[in-house]
Amino acid sequence: MKCFYIFKDKFKPKKGSNSAPEPRNQNRLDNNSALNRTARSLPSPRSIPELYKEKEHHLRVFDMQELREATNGFNRMLKIGEGGFGSVYKGTIRPLDGRGEPLVVAVKKLNNHGLQGHKQWLAEVQFLGVVSHPNLVKLLGYCSTEDERGIQRLLVYEYMPNRSLEDRLFSRAQPTLPWKTRLEIILGAAEGLAYLHEGLEIQLVAFDCWKTETCGAALFLVIYRDFKTSNVLLDGNFKPKLSDFGLAREGPTGDHTHVSTAVVGTYGYAAPEYIETGHLKSQSDIWSFGVVLYEILTGRRVLERNRPTMEQKLLEWVKQFPADGKKFSMMIDPRLRNQYSISAARRVAKLADNCLKKNPEERPTMNQVVESLKLAVQESEQGSSSTTTAAKTPVTSSSRLVDRRSKRVQV
Numbered sequence: 001m002k003c004f005y006i007f008k009d010k011f012k013p014k015k016g017s018n019s020a021p022e023p024r025n026q027n028r029l030d031n032n033s034a035l036n037r038t039a040r041s042l043p044s045p046r047s048i049p050e051l052y053k054e055k056e057h058h059l060r061v062f063d064m065q066e067l068r069e070a071t072n073g074f075n076r077m078l079k080i081g082e083g084g085f086g087s088v089y090k091g092t093i094r095p096l097d098g099r100g101e102p103l104v105v106a107v108k109k110l111n112n113h114g115l116q117g118h119k120q121w122l123a124e125v126q127f128l129g130v131v132s133h134p135n136l137v138k139l140l141g142y143c144s145t146e147d148e149r150g151i152q153r154l155l156v157y158e159y160m161p162n163r164s165l166e167d168r169l170f171s172r173a174q175p176t177l178p179w180k181t182r183l184e185i186i187l188g189a190a191e192g193l194a195y196l197h198e199g200l201e202i203q204l205v206a207f208d209c210w211k212t213e214t215c216g217a218a219l220f221l222v223i224y225r226d227f228k229t230s231n232v233l234l235d236g237n238f239k240p241k242l243s244d245f246g247l248a249r250e251g252p253t254g255d256h257t258h259v260s261t262a263v264v265g266t267y268g269y270a271a272p273e274y275i276e277t278g279h280l281k282s283q284s285d286i287w288s289f290g291v292v293l294y295e296i297l298t299g300r301r302v303l304e305r306n307r308p309t310m311e312q313k314l315l316e317w318v319k320q321f322p323a324d325g326k327k328f329s330m331m332i333d334p335r336l337r338n339q340y341s342i343s344a345a346r347r348v349a350k351l352a353d354n355c356l357k358k359n360p361e362e363r364p365t366m367n368q369v370v371e372s373l374k375l376a377v378q379e380s381e382q383g384s385s386s387t388t389t390a391a392k393t394p395v396t397s398s399s400r401l402v403d404r405r406s407k408r409v410q411v
C-alpha cells in the first residue's frame with residue numbers, strides 16, 4: 001500500500017542539542033474557513049508546544065550511549081518492527097534512581113528523514129508529553145543528538161508485548177483474535193480517540209484553573225490523522241493503546257472549521273474529502289476508524305492487491321453484504337468460525353457505514369462511536385445462542401494472500 005506525503009512547512013531543528021528542540025511556527029492554523037461543529041468558544045487554550053513546555057520534565061532525556069546499551073547496540077535480534085520512519089527495538093533500561101528491576105522498553109530509532117523526520121519526531125514528543133490516557137501509549141523519554149553520523153532522533157516507549165492490532169489481526173502465524181477481544185480492542189481504541197477529540201477539555205480546564213483560574217470553556221481538539229491497525233498497540237492483556245503521534249495536529253480553534261494541511265497519512269485510511277482538499281477535520285479520523293471497523297469484521301486489509309480485482313478494495317467488496325441483508329454473514333472473517341454475535345456484528349457494520357458517510361458532517365462523533373461499541377460488547381456478552389464469543393482453539397493458517405504492510409512513505 002502506498003502512502004503519501006507532501007510537506008509545505010519549513011522547519012529547522014537546533015544543532016547539537018540534547019533536548020527536544022523548540023518548534024518555529026509549529027502548528028500555525030490557517031484562517032480561511034467557516035464554522036465548525038468541533039470549534040467552540042475558547043478562552044484561547046494554549047498550544048501543544050506551550051503545554052509541553054510545562055510538562056516536559058515528565059519525560060526522561062536519554063543519551064545515545066544509554067540507548068545503545070539498552071538495545072545491545074541496536075542489535076538486529078532485538079528489532080521488533082519497522083515503520084515508515086525507522087526501526088523499533090526491544091530494550092531494557094535502568095530505572096532513573098538506579099534501583100529496582102530494569103524496565104523493558106521499545107526504542108524507535110528514526111531513519112534520517114531530514115526535516116520531515118525531525119518534525120514528526122518533535123510532534124510525537126510534544127503530543128505524548130502532554131496527553132495522558134489509558135488508551136494512549138506512554139512515551140517514557142527521548143534522545144536527540146547530533147554527532148559525527150548526523151542527527152539522531154529516538155523515542156523510548158513502554159513496551160507492548162502483544163505488538164500491534166495489525167500483527168494480531170492479519171498475521172497467519174498468530175492465533176486468531178477472538179471476537180470478544182476484537183470488540184474490546186476497538187472499543188479501547190475508540191476511547192483513546194474520543195479522548196483526543198473531545199476529552200482534552202477537562203484536563204486543560206484543570207490545568208487552567210490551577211494556573212490562571214480561567215475555568216470553563218477551554219476545549220482542545222487533537223486530530224490524530226493516522227488511525228490504522230499498526231498504530232493500535234496491544235499490552236500484555238490485549239489492552240489497546242494508540243501510538244504514533246507524528247502526524248497529529250491541533251484541531252481548528254475559534255471560528256475555523258478545519259486546519260489546512262499538507263495531505264499526509266496512509267492510503268486506504270485517509271478520508272476522501274481530506275485527500276481532495278487538504279482540509280483536516282476530526283471527521284477525517286472517524287472515516288479511518290470506519291475502515292478499521294471493517295478490517296476487524298472481515299479480517300481483510302483495506303487494500304489487498306493479491307486478491308481477485310473485485311475483492312481488492314475492502315470498502316467496495318463489503319457493499320455486497322449490507323448489514324441488514326441475508327448475505328451479511330458471508331463478509332465476516334472466516335477465521336472466527338461462527339464464534340461471534342451476529343447482531344453485534346450487524347451493529348458494528350452499521351456503525352462502520354456511518355463512519356464512512358461521504359458527507360463528513362453526517363459521521364458520528366467519537367463519543368457516539370464509543371457508546372455504540374459498548375452496546376455491541378453487551379450484545380456479544382448476552383447473545384450466546386446465535387453466538388459464542390472467544391474461539392477456544394487458536395487457529396493458524398498461511399493460505400490467505402495479503403497485501404504488503406501499509407507504510408507511510410513519501411511518494
Ligand SMILES: Nc1ncnc2c1ncn2[C@@H]1O[C@H](COP(=O)(O)OP(=O)(O)OP(=O)(O)O)[C@@H](O)[C@H]1O
Pocket residue numbers: 080081082083084085086087088106108137157158159160161163164166167230231233243244266406407408
Ligand atoms: N511500544 C511498542 N511496543 C512493542 N512493539 C512496538 C511498539 N511500538 C512499535 N512496535 C512495533 O513496531 C512496529 C513498527 O511500528 P512503527 O510505528 O514504526 O511503524 P508502523 O506503524 O508499522 O508504520 P507507519 O510508519 O506507517 O506508522 C509496530 O507495528 C509494532 O509491531
Ligand SMILES: [Mg+2]
Pocket residue numbers: 083230231243244
Ligand atoms: Mg506506527
